[in-house]
Each structure stands twice: as C-alpha cells, then as structure tokens.
Amino acid sequence: MADLDVGKMSYAELVSLRAKLEQEIEGKRDEELKTLADGYAKKLQAAGFSVEEGIKALLPYTEAKRRGSATSSTSHARVLYRDPANPENTWSGRGQPARWLAQYVAAGRQREEFRVES
Numbered sequence: 001m002a003d004l005d006v007g008k009m010s011y012a013e014l015v016s017l018r019a020k021l022e023q024e025i026e027g028k029r030d031e032e033l034k035t036l037a038d039g040y041a042k043k044l045q046a047a048g049f050s051v052e053e054g055i056k057a058l059l060p061y062t063e064a065k066r067r068g069s070a071t072s073s074t075s076h077a078r079v080l081y082r083d084p085a086n087p088e089n090t091w092s093g094r095g096q097p098a099r100w101l102a103q104y105v106a107a108g109r110q111r112e113e114f115r116v117e118s
Contacts, residue, residue, distance in 0.1 A: 015105075019106040020106065040054065083104075086100070
C-alpha cells in the first residue's frame with residue numbers, strides 16, 4: 001500500500017478520504033461479522049446443534065445488555081440528522097456517522113443538508 005501524506009492534502013481531499021475510509025471500515029466490519037457468524041454456525045452444526053438453537057442460547061446476552069443499558073441511561077440522544085428518503089433512518093450525531101449519512105457524504109452531499117431543525 002502506498003504511503004499517504006495526509007499533511008499535504010487539502011481539506012476537501014481529507015473529507016473525501018474520510019468518507020471513503022468510513023465506507024471501507026463498514027464493509028470490513030460487515031465482512032468480519034459474517035465470517036464470525038459462519039464459523040459459529042459451522043461449530044454449532046458440527047456439535048449437533050441447529051443455528052436456531054445457537055441463536056436462542058445467545059438471547060440472554062442480548063437481554064442482559066438491554067437491561068443494563070435501560071438502567072444506566074436516563075434519556076435517549078436527540079435526533080440531529082434524518083434521511084429524507086427514509087425518515088426512520090436517523091443519527092444523533094454521536095459516535096460514527098450512520099451508514100446512510102456516510103453514503104450521502106461520499107456521494108458529495110453535505111452532512112448539514114440532513115440536519116433536523118430544532
């Protein structure tokens with residue numbers, strides 16, 4: 001891989017690079033998660049269990065997480081960005097940008113176009 005001298009890049013080039021990196025990171029995340037899930041499914045089947053049984057066995061882990069987050073958080077983050085094509089797609093502005101927003105930005109749109117007016 002060629003070394004990138006980001007210090008010599010313009011602001012626009014850096015923003016474009018960030019959007020490309022976010023897409024690449026999401027793609028790798030999905031790829032690795034699928035690999036892990038495939039491995040888990042094969043291990044379950046090799047041990048004589050069905051994938052459905054494995055999913056049921058994992059439910060306590062997801063329920064414990066939900067219980068823990070419900071008690072530790074007193075309020076939900078306010079929606080700051082909304083996808084006009086699908087209003088159910090929202091982002092609070094916390095953490096990594098939502099995939100739908102990163103795709104718009106990578107296509108040349110500005111994040112502020114999707115900001116919800118308060």
